[in-house]
Amino acid sequence: MEELIGELKKDIIEALSLEDVVPGDFDAETPLFVEGLGLDSIDALELILLMERKYGIKIEDPKERRNVLRNVRAMAECITVHRNNHK
Amino acid sequence: MHKRVFVTGVGIITAIGNGTGQTLDSLKKKTSGIGRLTLFRSIRSDIPVAEIPLSLDQLSEIAEADPGSGPVTRNTLLSLIATRQAMLSSNWDITSPLRSGIILATTVGGMDFNERYYGSLLTDDTHKDVITLLDSADCTEKIAEYAGIRHHVTTISTACSSSANAIMLGSRLIRNNRLERVLVGGTDSLTRFTLNGFFALEILSPTGCRPFDRNRNGLTIGEGAAVLVLESESVADPSAILCEITGYANANEAYHATASSADGSGAFLAMKEALSTAFLKPADIGYINAHGTGTEINDLSEGRAIEKLFGNDIPPVSSTKAFTGHTLGAAGAVEAVISVLSLRHQMLIPGINFVTPMEELHFLPVPEATPCRLNHVMSNSFGFGGNNTTLIFSRS
Amino acid sequence: MQAYITASGIISPQKTFMDTGFPDTMTEGISNRLTCIEPDYHGIINPVQLRRMPRILKMGLASARLCINRSAGKSPDAIIVGTGLGCLENLEKFLKEIIGNEEHITSVLPFINSTHNAVAAQIAMMLHNHGYNVTYCHRGMSFESALDDALLHLEEKTAQNVLIGGIDECTDDFMQIHGYLNYWKSPLNNLSLRHDKSPGTIAGEGSAFFMLSGESSLQGQPVLEGVHTFLTPGGKVTSEDIIQEINSFLFSHGTEKKEISLILAGINGDSYYDGVYYDLAHGYFDPAAGMAMYKHLCGEYYTSTSFALWLGSLILSGQNIPDEVVIKRPAGKKIDKLLIYNHSRNCEHSLILLSHGKI
Numbered sequence: 001m002e003e004l005i006g007e008l009k010k011d012i013i014e015a016l017s018l019e020d021v022v023p024g025d026f027d028a029e030t031p032l033f034v035e036g037l038g039l040d041s042i043d044a045l046e047l048i049l050l051m052e053r054k055y056g057i058k059i060e061d062p063k064e065r066r067n068v069l070r071n072v073r074a075m076a077e078c079i080t081v082h083r084n085n086h087k
Numbered sequence: 088m089h090k091r092v093f094v095t096g097v098g099i100i101t102a103i104g105n106g107t108g109q110t111l112d113s114l115k116k117k118t119s120g121i122g123r124l125t126l127f128r129s130i131r132s133d134i135p136v137a138e139i140p141l142s143l144d145q146l147s148e149i150a151e152a153d154p155g156s157g158p159v160t161r162n163t164l165l166s167l168i169a170t171r172q173a174m175l176s177s178n179w180d181i182t183s184p185l186r187s188g189i190i191l192a193t194t195v196g197g198m199d200f201n202e203r204y205y206g207s208l209l210t211d212d213t214h215k216d217v218i219t220l221l222d223s224a225d226c227t228e229k230i231a232e233y234a235g236i237r238h239h240v241t242t243i244s245t246a247c248s249s250s251a252n253a254i255m256l257g258s259r260l261i262r263n264n265r266l267e268r269v270l271v272g273g274t275d276s277l278t279r280f281t282l283n284g285f286f287a288l289e290i291l292s293p294t295g296c297r298p299f300d301r302n303r304n305g306l307t308i309g310e311g312a313a314v315l316v317l318e319s320e321s322v323a324d325p326s327a328i329l330c331e332i333t334g335y336a337n338a339n340e341a342y343h344a345t346a347s348s349a350d351g352s353g354a355f356l357a358m359k360e361a362l363s364t365a366f367l368k369p370a371d372i373g374y375i376n377a378h379g380t381g382t383e384i385n386d387l388s389e390g391r392a393i394e395k396l397f398g399n400d401i402p403p404v405s406s407t408k409a410f411t412g413h414t415l416g417a418a419g420a421v422e423a424v425i426s427v428l429s430l431r432h433q434m435l436i437p438g439i440n441f442v443t444p445m446e447e448l449h450f451l452p453v454p455e456a457t458p459c460r461l462n463h464v465m466s467n468s469f470g471f472g473g474n475n476t477t478l479i480f481s482r483s
Numbered sequence: 484m485q486a487y488i489t490a491s492g493i494i495s496p497q498k499t500f501m502d503t504g505f506p507d508t509m510t511e512g513i514s515n516r517l518t519c520i521e522p523d524y525h526g527i528i529n530p531v532q533l534r535r536m537p538r539i540l541k542m543g544l545a546s547a548r549l550c551i552n553r554s555a556g557k558s559p560d561a562i563i564v565g566t567g568l569g570c571l572e573n574l575e576k577f578l579k580e581i582i583g584n585e586e587h588i589t590s591v592l593p594f595i596n597s598t599h600n601a602v603a604a605q606i607a608m609m610l611h612n613h614g615y616n617v618t619y620c621h622r623g624m625s626f627e628s629a630l631d632d633a634l635l636h637l638e639e640k641t642a643q644n645v646l647i648g649g650i651d652e653c654t655d656d657f658m659q660i661h662g663y664l665n666y667w668k669s670p671l672n673n674l675s676l677r678h679d680k681s682p683g684t685i686a687g688e689g690s691a692f693f694m695l696s697g698e699s700s701l702q703g704q705p706v707l708e709g710v711h712t713f714l715t716p717g718g719k720v721t722s723e724d725i726i727q728e729i730n731s732f733l734f735s736h737g738t739e740k741k742e743i744s745l746i747l748a749g750i751n752g753d754s755y756y757d758g759v760y761y762d763l764a765h766g767y768f769d770p771a772a773g774m775a776m777y778k779h780l781c782g783e784y785y786t787s788t789s790f791a792l793w794l795g796s797l798i799l800s801g802q803n804i805p806d807e808v809v810i811k812r813p814a815g816k817k818i819d820k821l822l823i824y825n826h827s828r829n830c831e832h833s834l835i836l837l838s839h840g841k842i
Contacts, residue, residue, distance in 0.1 A: 049588065228716065237716075239712075240621070241625075244600060245617055246598050259639065279582075338613055339615070341608045352613075
């Protein structure tokens with residue numbers, strides 16, 4: 001899980017061009033939206049595309065999205081569950 | 088000394104018809120142009136669109152394009168068709184010494200050719216004959232040449248308000264006596280570029296757009312072209328006058344790159360200023376042709392802005408995008424022509440694909456094509472980047 | 484209607500941002516493509532916005548910001564931009580994803596940033612500006628359309644101050660594709676452009692913003708007297724046609740051709756297209772008039788006349804023509820009226836009349 005969290009942080013920084021941010025600047029529980037990293041709705045779309053493109057996960061329900069994208073740990077947990085279900 | 092601005096000719100082609108006759112017929116019969124994508128192959132082909140079911144060859148024939156003049160983009164063909172209608176209906180004389188201009192608008196330009204040939208162009212020069220057709224100006228220059236216009240030629244691109252801004256500029260040029268007549272309008276053809284772009288933004292309706300409906304689920308892309316002839320009171324033949332453009336305004340919301348604010352402040356500003364330029368009060372407006380894309384955000388913000396401005400006296404409102412789809416850069420002009428038809432035929436245009444009222448609003452879209460005494464019609468076009476334009480057409 | 488040019492901000496292939504060297508130092512190199520010298524955008528643009536901004540947006544925002552800062556706190560009543568190709572790099576990016584990746588999209592930003600009016604929209608957001616906001620995209624007449632609209636606003640009194648800009652970027656794809664049409668010379672020293680008698684030119688790019696105002700804020704601010712464009716489809720045009728247009732333009736602005744001290748010409752080194760500029764200098768304009776060029780400094784691009792306007796303003800306010808831009812010095816000491824004439828491959832033509840000082 002921790003390895004996945006590390007990888008996700010790098011993915012997020014790259015996908016959203018967070019040039020001045022390094023993985024050490026935020027932890028797995030830091031809120032991604034509004035506060036914490038302060039991402040917005042366009043970033044949300046990019047992260048949804050990231051989940052789909054790299055991890056093969058389509059999240060269409062808005063409530064589920066808000067839940068999964070609330071922080072890196074929630075994203076990692078979603079990916080882990082998806083991987084287990086598809087073994 | 089300001090000059091009055093008259094509309095003396097219109098031309099239109101969209102998914103609901105070629106020309107004003109077919110367009111009006113579809114509007115009266117509530118026949119939508121939304122359906123399946125057949126124009127090109129796409130992995131998005133399950134998403135409804137409002138396409139004009141005519142190939143390039145068929146459009147070329149209708150436009151009477153000269154086959155010897157080389158390849159012509161879909162945008163140019165659609166523009167040519169609409170322009171010919173407008174010029175014909177206004178008895179446009181290309182040899183006339185009147186101070187003339189042309190202002191057209193587009194967002195996609197020659198994108199249909201870009202999609203078809205870009206891959207090849209990155210490899211070699213086999214298709215170099217299309218290079219000059221790809222940008223936003225090519226269509227305008229071809230139409231300018233057709234209409235015999237060499238001065239005051241330009242192209243506007245401000246997303247979904249593009250052609251409304253073209254109409255506004257044309258009106259200002261005549262009002263201030265810079266020009267005596269001007270062709271104004273816009274075109275956008277259906278492309279993979281816009282289909283995929285809006286898909287990526289997750290604002291495309293999977294069912295066909297439902298403007299102002301509680302269960303609205305996004306916009307439906309359409310394609311089309313519309314052109315109007317505007318003339319100064321000094322030169323307009325009274326028998327050709329269809330209506331007058333009395334008000335216009337453009338206001339920027341400066342809120343977000345793609346979404347409008349929840350309170351619709353940009354929309355409110357544009358409508359309010361347009362009324363002001365027309366020396367009209369809200370109560371003078373007999374019908375609003377709304378931008379009404381069918382997205383969750385637009386319809387709420389526009390609806391709120393309408394309620395804030397018109398208070399207890401909200402005129403009949405409808406969006407015609409459930410007929411024509413959202414024709415993007417052409418929308419302003421398409422809906423301007425529909426507004427002109429509404430005035431000429433003294434008829435409220437219905438809003439279709441509507442079932443359930445929005446909780447937040449107190450008005451419902453016009454249900455049927457309804458005879459109505461109309462003196463002034465308002466048309467809204469609100470674009471990406473918060474670019475909001477409102478036009479007011481008046482009976483003359 | 485006339486207007487004062489009360490402030491400017493420019494990013495170009497020369498050291499022009501924040502007075503960092505031009506005209507004392509001119510940038511030169513062996514190339515057929517001039518690229519902008521860009522500032523460090525941190526400190527100029529909000530970092531949250533900066534991170535996902537394409538290059539052209541950064542250039543536009545930074546040069547607009549500089550112009551605003553120099554406008555003594557004047558907030559524009561309208562923002563009008565001219566761009567021939569818009570946000571080209573992002574358009575190419577999204578297009579290539581669609582055709583190359585079979586519509587499997589990896590990022591939504593290129594689409595959002597590909598709209599032609601993205602620069603004007605972002606400037607409005609930066610300034611919290613709710614005024615008129617329009618973008619013109621018509622090749623070599625894009626910037627002129629913006630100027631014309633601005634002058635109309637000032638005439639209508641719907642604006643007291645208008646922020647206008649001309650911006651275009653050059654991309655690798657653009658170079659490659661237009662190379663098929665023999666647009667470009669082989670790499671050469673840009674400063675020797677006009678001496679190279681071969682077909683083709685050098686590509687360029689830039690972002691120049693100006694505040695046009697109904698009133699001047701300082702003595703000696705240049706005046707934009709008028710702008711005029713005309714089309715000659717298929718490039719079919721004679722010197723007589725052009726003379727007729729210039730005559731008509733000058734007449735409508737109460738100017739005789741002998742009052743033109745300097746012609747700032749769109750000479751771009753292309754032997755097919757430069758002839759008309761020299762013909763006019765020798766056969767039409769007053770022998771006492773001087774001639775200068777600018778495209779060896781900024782390259783050829785659709786909104787290059789925005790660089791010319793900036794250079795023309797510099798010449799008028801300083802009453803000095805840098806040696807590197809002179810083709811022929813004016814006979815007189817004072818530079819009173821300056822005419823910018825440019826054409827794009829003989830099809831789109833533009834004339835801009837500037838004058839020194841008081842209206």
